Amino acid sequence: AQSVAQPEDQVNVAEGNPLTVKCTYSVSGNPYLFWYVQYPNRGLQFLLKYITGDNLVKGSYGFEAEFNKSQTSFHLKKPSALVSDSALYFCAVRVYNRDDKIIFGKGTRLHILP
Amino acid sequence: DAGVIQSPRHEVTEMGQEVTLRCKPISGHDYLFWYRQTMMRGLELLIYFNNNVPIDDSGMPEDRFSAKMPNASFSTLKIQPSEPRDSAVYFCASSEGSGAATEAFFGQGTRLTVV
Numbered sequence: 001a002q003s004v005a006q007p008e009d010q011v012n013v014a015e016g017n018p019l020t021v022k023c024t025y026s027v028s029g030n031p032y033l034f035w036y037v038q039y040p041n042r043g044l045q046f047l048l049k050y051i052t053g054d055n056l057v058k059g060s061y062g063f064e065a066e067f068n069k070s071q072t073s074f075h076l077k078k079p080s081a082l083v084s085d086s087a088l089y090f091c092a093v094r095v096y097n098r099d100d101k102i103i104f105g106k107g108t109r110l111h112i113l114p
Numbered sequence: 115d116a117g118v119i120q121s122p123r124h125e126v127t128e129m130g131q132e133v134t135l136r137c138k139p140i141s142g143h144d145y146l147f148w149y150r151q152t153m154m155r156g157l158e159l160l161i162y163f164n165n166n167v168p169i170d171d172s173g174m175p176e177d178r179f180s181a182k183m184p185n186a187s188f189s190t191l192k193i194q195p196s197e198p199r200d201s202a203v204y205f206c207a208s209s210e211g212s213g214a215a216t217e218a219f220f221g222q223g224t225r226l227t228v229v
Contacts, residue, residue, distance in 0.1 A: 032215050043118075043205060043220035044157075051215045090157060094215075101170055102147060102209075102218055106156035 002027040004093050006105035013081045014113050021076040021108045023091030033074040034092040034102070035065055044090060050074060061085070081112045118221035120206050126227045132194040135224045137206030138187055144211025147218060148181055148191050151203045163189065164211065196228045 003026045013019040025031055032051055036044040048059025050067040058064045065076045074091060091105040119138040127133050139146050147162040161171040166183045174181070178197070183189040193200055203225050207218040 034217050036220075043222045044207075046217045046219070049215070049217055100145065100164070101159055101162055102207075103159060104149075104157040 004105035038088040120221035139208030143208035
């Protein structure tokens with residue numbers, strides 16, 4: 001069965017510093033990986049995805065993520081954090097030609113300190 | 115397109131009552147997902163449909179929960195009878211069917227409170 005782990009419930013970063021939100025996955029088959037962000041009282045918004053090709057993918061709001069097949073990881077990164085990046089971040093996985101469902105991690109709350 | 119539309123946004127009901135949550139997916143999307151979000155359990159997949167057919171309902175917690183998709187533009191999630199532990203935010207999401215490489219688009223959610 002496929003699964004996603006986000007090992008940190010919360011990450012605190014000072015404004016202007018680089019940030020990393022961690023994600024590891026477990027699937028049988030080729031994964032498609034996604035990051036979403038959720039602001040208070042809102043639905044989830046898509047940030048970026050890895051399908052194939054370049055291991056470093058770029059997305060919205062200056063975020064990027066690095067796919068590492070050997071470590072089965074897909075960490076979210078940003079070179080310089082903004083206070084407005086404070087939100088709940090979800091990693092998700094989908095496996096092509098299996099059951100096609102999308103499984104999410106439990107989420108990581110990111111606090112950017114001014 | 116207006117995106118995925120869910121109604122109502124908020125629902126407060128008494129224990130034992132029937133609750134129906136509604137979802138209109140993005141036009142042309144072949145997949146529809148229902149998720150439940152709680153502090154304790156995060157975002158759980160309840161059920162999903164492909165071309166209006168339920169594919170996997172293994173996440174539905176109990177027989178009190180049921181979901182239907184009578185056509186490509188409408189789905190319901192029903193809880194009967196409702197219990198306080200069903201209190202959560204319920205999200206509907208849809209995605210295109212062109213392989214699994216497509217991301218899902220989420221509605222704003224329905225916040226359900228069962229008292």
